[in-house]
Amino acid sequence: MAKKRHLIVGSGAAGLSALRQIRSLSAEDEIKVISMENCLPYSPTALPYLLSGKIEEPKLWTADKDYFDQLRADLVLGKRLVAVLPEKKEALFGRGGKENFDTLLIATGSEPLFPVVEGMKEGEVLGFHTLKDYQEILQRMKGKPKAKSVVLIYGGGLVAMGLAQGLIKKGYPAKVIVRSRILRRYFDPEAGALVDKVFSSHGAEMVTGSEIDRVGKKGKKWEVFLSDGSQLSGDLLVNCLGTTPRVSFLEGSGIAVDGGIVVDRSMRTNKEDIYAAGDVAIAKDFFYGKEGGNAILPSAVEQGKIAGSNMAGEVKEYEGWVSMNVFHFFGKGAYSIGLTNGDEGMEVLKDGGKSKGWYKKLTIKEGRLVGAVFVNVDVDPGVMLYLIKNRLEIEKVKEKILEKPGQVSRWLMARNERA
Amino acid sequence: MRGFNDTLAIRRMSCPEGCRACEQACKKRLGVSVIKTVQLPEEGFSSVVVCNQCSEPDCMGVCPTGAISKNGTNGIVTIASEKCVGCGLCALACPYSGIFYDEKQGKSFKCDRCDGEEPRCVKACPYSVLSYVKSRTVIPHFHEGDLLSAGTGLCAGCPLELGARIMLKVLGKNVITFRTPGCQPIFMSRVCSVPTLMTNIASSMTGASRYLRKIGREDVLCVCYVGDGATADVGFQPLSGAAARKEHILYICCDNEAYMNTGIQSSSTTPLGAWTSTTWVGEEVKGKMVEGKYMPLIMLMHDISYVATATVAFLEDYVIKLEKAKKAAMQGTAYIHLHTPCPTGWRAPVESGIELSRMAVETNYFTLWEAEDGRVRFTHHVEKPKPIKDYCGMMGRFSHLKEEELKQLQKVVDRRYALIERLASSEPI
Numbered sequence: 001m002a003k004k005r006h007l008i009v010g011s012g013a014a015g016l017s018a019l020r021q022i023r024s025l026s027a028e029d030e031i032k033v034i035s036m037e038n039c040l041p042y043s044p045t046a047l048p049y050l051l052s053g054k055i056e057e058p059k060l061w062t063a064d065k066d067y068f069d070q071l072r073a074d075l076v077l078g079k080r081l082v083a084v085l086p087e088k089k090e091a092l093f094g095r096g097g098k099e100n101f102d103t104l105l106i107a108t109g110s111e112p113l114f115p116v117v118e119g120m121k122e123g124e125v126l127g128f129h130t131l132k133d134y135q136e137i138l139q140r141m142k143g144k145p146k147a148k149s150v151v152l153i154y155g156g157g158l159v160a161m162g163l164a165q166g167l168i169k170k171g172y173p174a175k176v177i178v179r180s181r182i183l184r185r186y187f188d189p190e191a192g193a194l195v196d197k198v199f200s201s202h203g204a205e206m207v208t209g210s211e212i213d214r215v216g217k218k219g220k221k222w223e224v225f226l227s228d229g230s231q232l233s234g235d236l237l238v239n240c241l242g243t244t245p246r247v248s249f250l251e252g253s254g255i256a257v258d259g260g261i262v263v264d265r266s267m268r269t270n271k272e273d274i275y276a277a278g279d280v281a282i283a284k285d286f287f288y289g290k291e292g293g294n295a296i297l298p299s300a301v302e303q304g305k306i307a308g309s310n311m312a313g314e315v316k317e318y319e320g321w322v323s324m325n326v327f328h329f330f331g332k333g334a335y336s337i338g339l340t341n342g343d344e345g346m347e348v349l350k351d352g353g354k355s356k357g358w359y360k361k362l363t364i365k366e367g368r369l370v371g372a373v374f375v376n377v378d379v380d381p382g383v384m385l386y387l388i389k390n391r392l393e394i395e396k397v398k399e400k401i402l403e404k405p406g407q408v409s410r411w412l413m414a415r416n417e418r419a
Numbered sequence: 420m421r422g423f424n425d426t427l428a429i430r431r432m433s434c435p436e437g438c439r440a441c442e443q444a445c446k447k448r449l450g451v452s453v454i455k456t457v458q459l460p461e462e463g464f465s466s467v468v469v470c471n472q473c474s475e476p477d478c479m480g481v482c483p484t485g486a487i488s489k490n491g492t493n494g495i496v497t498i499a500s501e502k503c504v505g506c507g508l509c510a511l512a513c514p515y516s517g518i519f520y521d522e523k524q525g526k527s528f529k530c531d532r533c534d535g536e537e538p539r540c541v542k543a544c545p546y547s548v549l550s551y552v553k554s555r556t557v558i559p560h561f562h563e564g565d566l567l568s569a570g571t572g573l574c575a576g577c578p579l580e581l582g583a584r585i586m587l588k589v590l591g592k593n594v595i596t597f598r599t600p601g602c603q604p605i606f607m608s609r610v611c612s613v614p615t616l617m618t619n620i621a622s623s624m625t626g627a628s629r630y631l632r633k634i635g636r637e638d639v640l641c642v643c644y645v646g647d648g649a650t651a652d653v654g655f656q657p658l659s660g661a662a663a664r665k666e667h668i669l670y671i672c673c674d675n676e677a678y679m680n681t682g683i684q685s686s687s688t689t690p691l692g693a694w695t696s697t698t699w700v701g702e703e704v705k706g707k708m709v710e711g712k713y714m715p716l717i718m719l720m721h722d723i724s725y726v727a728t729a730t731v732a733f734l735e736d737y738v739i740k741l742e743k744a745k746k747a748a749m750q751g752t753a754y755i756h757l758h759t760p761c762p763t764g765w766r767a768p769v770e771s772g773i774e775l776s777r778m779a780v781e782t783n784y785f786t787l788w789e790a791e792d793g794r795v796r797f798t799h800h801v802e803k804p805k806p807i808k809d810y811c812g813m814m815g816r817f818s819h820l821k822e823e824e825l826k827q828l829q830k831v832v833d834r835r836y837a838l839i840e841r842l843a844s845s846e847p848i
Contacts, residue, residue, distance in 0.1 A: 043483030049504035062485035326507040386514035
């Protein structure tokens, strides 16, 4: 077979996963990875920990030059994708760059959502999505007295809470402004309240149920006016409202976009030889085969691997994404896996709550586990995910799982593996 | 031998209730335990979970700082602690519970297989639920020259030859073998061999071993490969004496449970109920009326460096034990009790030798264990032991046994097994 030329745009989890997969399947093909940033690949997931001082900047890089050398791939930095021409099999980059490809993977990730609020200007109000954002936050907080400098965080998702934790651990008071309640996407009100309580006890202030109406500056301080009429002031305002797939460069390309890049089970777009994976992709979900985005690292890795296989010519199908996340906060763990809301036709079992300091919840559909939430419970989240993904029959032991989730889930997994 | 990595194996699914020896040993080394016992007695389940060192680890792909890597040479997957941010995504990605999140330190930990040394958990496991499988243990010995000469004077199907061939492959040329009148095939080998009497074998070895040490040839191993009569009956006193003095010898007893070479006369290891030419079956007498002597435990009580049981059905186990015994015999006495079925004397089909040995293990009639410096551990555990009648049914020597007599023999088996199990769970003798 003739040597192929693979182009991977984006050096995040999906891009690197595809790179490893292509190389493991074909020794000869040419692979080029292009990043819009001017630094080695890193994951935004690690940024809050960089902020809290848990790791040093040199330890941040997921891959270095040796890594690309070993995989015999070229890494090109600082080039931003501006257009894709599927018919010509060309990708155009800023400042006149052009690359040809036999297969293309678009793994450009996501960009922060910026709200339309009076007085909020991008650049002045920071985000927390890139290494540059992190460096900017450090720069602006430099020299400010720690205990007295308040950071206002707008949003209550995992990025917001991770940032809040990082700041608190560094000694800065953080105020989290949430439109509804924290971690809404992953945790129900009971689980969220538990997390909220722990954050509050560590000095974070939670302002829930309010939107920001407008912001202004008074001297060096930010003035924030909320929808309930109250007012907050702080030294720094960071927007963490969420992210959206980075797809603006696809306009006019003919590649189907619907919130993100729509792909089939092989992670292929509507155009031959053009694939998408990771935060940017709209792929099928595990339970219903419905299309949607799932901007989390584990999905990016899986999708990158599937895309890589198909790009290298080995047909692989994606089994679909499962919504999930882990959040470790102040010595406690919170896990959310699968369909945790308990929709129609699902049975919900729960135990614990705010007063007990822990929480467990299982959602079951047709005798099989489809979702699980645990806060401050000794359990292995990967094994729970195993039970869900393998669609194990748990009807007879569901109460037992709720009672002793760690032991029972490991037992079910081991029994299934060794059967 | 690329492509073969040593493996931490979980042998069976039932650990003894309440045992956490592996967790404790692991915690002692790392501060946290990266192996976990899972015990659900009500479901009849107790086992452990630990990292499988996957060939394509899912944990590695999701790590946001690239802290997890797989060693290309030994296959071990490790987390570089200084790069770990403690996000816990690896524990979410691993379906096998191989990642352990420590909330106190806020970091993930996993098994690094004791950095290539023999795993602490395996050493600590009293029931050999855990074992360290070195994939190359048996293979290399088969590539060395064969020290056993071609041809055999043994009966058809006799497993003594296999036992001896493997023994010489593992021990090598640098040995002096000792033999007695009997079936053993050592006289057909290409190594130095000394004939002795059945009554003085251990004393002869003592003399040779001491002389070798005196002339500075500690590297030469004195080993015997002799029968149960010479060991448990007529040669017992010299053996007991040599063991008590901790002579530097390796004593291998091939137990075929009677004096086979002279006409199948009963020995003290002949089992309860077995027919021999001196424990016949008639109206009054139904084979041997008393149970057989269990030599391995008697040797254990001599407090010697190494004691093990082995069979020709579990060759890898036998090889590992020979290697350990060889080492131990350089410092003191080592003893291996090798179960060697005798199709002729046991009235069994000639091709059944190895299957007889396997069934002996699977019925717990002959348990596989070893004791290093008095510490007893099983080396093979039978999850669901078969009834003794499955073993007896394979041989003519037990064909006269009725239900009641089989029950008696089952009792002997159960009692002996329980005793070894107790020893395995207790402190060193």
